Amino acid sequence: MNEYLLILLLLFSFGTIIAMVANRKNFGLAIIIGCLILAISIPEKLPDIFVKTVTDFKVMALITIVIMIKMLAVILQETGLLQGVLDVLQQKLSYKGMLIAIPSILGLLPVPGGALLSAPLIDLHGKAAGVKKELLMTINLWYRHIWFIIFPLATPLVLLADLSGENIFAIIAMQIPIFILLFFIGYLYVRKVKNIEMKKKERKKGQLKGLLPILLPVSIALPLSFFMSTYSAFLISLPAGILTAFIMGKKKDARMLKKGISVSLAVAIFGIMLLKNIIFASRIPEVISSHLIGLPAVITIAVLSFVIGLVTAHNLAAVGILYPILAPFLTDISMVALLYISSFTGYLISPIHPCVVLTYDYFHPKFIDAYKFLIPPAVAVVVIAAIFYGIV
Structure with a gap:
């Protein structure tokens, strides 16, 4: 197929998805x-792609993991x-500090689809100040992911x-200024939230036990992941978290498990x-x-990395695709950092990024309004990163 028609089909496919969800x-x-439009x-x-997807262990494992996380989240909430x-957290943090801490802490847990773990906590906390769902979705996504910089x-x-052959800590050091920028942008959103005085409830013994069903699957999966895939490790460990939450909770109703099973979520994943x-x-x-490679190096790296991150919604795949293509332009560590920052930002806001899908499915915000919060800072970050790394 003609290359321009292919790009038009891609735009039509993404446009249809966004319009329907909106x-x-x-x-x-x-x-x-x-999918059908792009196909x-x-x-x-x-037919071969469909069979490959259906029979792919990672795909089926991810669907199962996401469903189990949803079940765990429902039980913890119910x-x-x-x-x-x-x-317990309210004893130590301000109201706005909580909005940052919840997705940040849970974001460091290497759980596929983990945005669904922090969403119920953010929702529960946000209701106290009547925070808009679109803003809660943005804060949850933003602070869950920026730490991966x-x-x-x-x-x-x-x-x-x-x-690249670069030291990972040297890359991280190069990316710290952009991380600070990302954190500050997130804080600007948190500032939009009305500050309320939280009543410091008397701490009761055992209140932190609610973290056990979340931490247990990760604690089990981490050592297992040295001997098997991450997906296999979580398929084994998540049932332990679900069972623990079910046993620990005062309410023991099997219907909670059924409530956590979402067919629409499985179809979406x-x-x-x-x-993909x-x-x-x-x-x-x-x-x-091929159409962007002729631009100046900084622009090529920034734009191409952002677009590939956005289109693939998979940062690991984006890095794997981009490095061989951009290798001639990656003459120093600053350009390597620009590749990562730009692809990460595209991946973060992609409408087919699983965490975007999961967070949207939980909060059910107005899609366009949510993206009004996400798109401007994402574009600004890529532009600022391009200028910064072009000078450094």
Whole structure:
């Protein structure tokens, strides 16, 4: 297919997804329709891509993990265990400090789809001040992810250090100024929230036990991940967290488990993986790269990395795709950092990023209004990073 038609199909596919979601249509259905639109470019490959996606262990494992996380989140909320954790944090932090701390702390837990863990806590806390759902979604996504700019165990960062030959801590040091900028931007959103005086509730014994069902799966999965895939490790460990929460909670109702099972969420995750496979099979990343490669180095790295991160919604894949293409331009560590920052920012706000899907599914905000919070700072970060690394 003609390259320009291919890019138009991609834009039409993404535009359809965004339009449907903005009009409160089912996210899973929107993603599947987006897949069918883009599949017009490679109709002969679609059956094989579909079979590959259905039979991919990682895809099925991710769907199962996300459903189990949803079940765990429902049990923690229904039993009041989350409220106990909030009460303890309120002893130490201000109201606005809580909005930053909740997604930041849980964001460091390496759980696929982990935005769904912090969403109920953020929601519970945000209701006290009547915070808009769109703002809660933005704060949850922002503070959950920005730490991966400086987190040495972030897989895409480890991969980039390996590919570039640069020391990972040197890359992190180069990225600290942009991390500070990201943190400050997030704080500007937190400042929009009305400050309220929280009643310091008397601390009761055992209130922190609500963290156990969250920390237990991670504690089990971490050592297991040295011997098996991360997906396998969480498939084994998450049932332990669900069972622990069920036993610890005062309310023991099996219907809580059923409430956590979301077919629409499963369809959405499957659709995202199918769309990603269609994007790669149609060679869209290579086509986009070929049209941007002639620009000045700083602009090429910033724009191409942002676009590939946005289109793939997978930062690890984006880094793997980008490095071989941009290698001639990556003459020093500042350009390596620019690649990572730009691809990360595109990935962060991608409408097919699983954490965006999961957070949207939880809060059900107005989609366009939520993106009014996300897009301007994301673009600003890439522009500022390009200027900063172009000078350094």
